[in-house]
Amino acid sequence: MSLSVTLRDVSLRYGAEAALTGIDLDLEAGKIYGLLGRNGAGKTSLLSLVAAFRKPSTGRILVGGEPVWENASVVSRVALIREGGDFDDTETVKATIESGSIRPSFDTEYAYKLADRFELPLKKRVSALSRGKRSVLAAVCGLAARADLTMFDEVHLGMDAPTRDAFYKELLAEYLERPHTVVLSTHLIDEVANYLEEVVIVDRGRILQHADIEAFQGMGATLTGPAAAVDALGLDALAEQRLGGTKSITVASALDADTRERAAAAGIEIGPVGLQDLFIHLTDPNRNGA
Numbered sequence: 001m002s003l004s005v006t007l008r009d010v011s012l013r014y015g016a017e018a019a020l021t022g023i024d025l026d027l028e029a030g031k032i033y034g035l036l037g038r039n040g041a042g043k044t045s046l047l048s049l050v051a052a053f054r055k056p057s058t059g060r061i062l063v064g065g066e067p068v069w070e071n072a073s074v075v076s077r078v079a080l081i082r083e084g085g086d087f088d089d090t091e092t093v094k095a096t097i098e099s100g101s102i103r104p105s106f107d108t109e110y111a112y113k114l115a116d117r118f119e120l121p122l123k124k125r126v127s128a129l130s131r132g133k134r135s136v137l138a139a140v141c142g143l144a145a146r147a148d149l150t151m152f153d154e155v156h157l158g159m160d161a162p163t164r165d166a167f168y169k170e171l172l173a174e175y176l177e178r179p180h181t182v183v184l185s186t187h188l189i190d191e192v193a194n195y196l197e198e199v200v201i202v203d204r205g206r207i208l209q210h211a212d213i214e215a216f217q218g219m220g221a222t223l224t225g226p227a228a229a230v231d232a233l234g235l236d237a238l239a240e241q242r243l244g245g246t247k248s249i250t251v252a253s254a255l256d257a258d259t260r261e262r263a264a265a266a267g268i269e270i271g272p273v274g275l276q277d278l279f280i281h282l283t284d285p286n287r288n289g290a
């Protein structure tokens, strides 16, 4: 059964430093969420609170409608997988997989199937794994946990592009077979956009945006066509690319009917906004008055 997540007026301080402030957030059960934010925005802190690795300084956190802090029956249904995993480096990969079975729902057979598919060397010690293979081991343990709320905190870091692609596909296959709540914290937005249902952006310890992916993509557009015609639209571009006489620009606002008509008449194609460009724009400190 999937788990919902509710945060109400949550804050987290590390000594004098406020990592999170006034967080109100609702994640519905059974959806795939992308958690985006710049370095130090508070993503790991937020996920650590939801997994009850940390206690909030103030506020309430409910998982599946119950307070998560010191609630073993709820926590046992939640998996937070952090980059590099939280492994005992002196253990072998095989022993690490076997130790997953302390979780009630851990599927050891599935873990070995994934280990084989991702070519994990079972006899090697964790300390001897490459960074990418260590990330794969973390991802394998996270998928095999078969938790009702699974949160991957930048586990893809270190994986090469084909491995990341295989990981996303496996994540989706596992999700379709057994719908549950998934949170993917990442910087590689465009890469995961197709898998996400909703996007949450954390910025400097606060929730900056929470929208479904279509609404997020509707916050802007990409226009591609003859350079002179694109320039003639007079739009404020966040990013632009030029190839010969063709120009492509990204804008961070919905296009009005008149602009759409003029663009169509000039042979300009309108496509969805590049999420990476939009994310950079939305979290630009100059825009948000830092």
Ligand SMILES: Nc1ncnc2c1ncn2[C@@H]1O[C@H](COP(=O)(O)OP(=O)(O)OP(=O)(O)O)[C@@H](O)[C@H]1O
Pocket: 014, 017, 018, 019, 037, 038, 039, 040, 041, 042, 043, 044, 045, 046
């Ligand atoms: N253990 C800690 N002690 C003190 N400050 C911390 C600690 N962990 C995080 N912070 C601070 O809290 C803020 C949020 O950090 P956090 O790791 O949650 O961000 P993040 O969005 O996950 O960043 P990144 O993308 O770089 O991993 C940062 O200012 C960070 O320096």
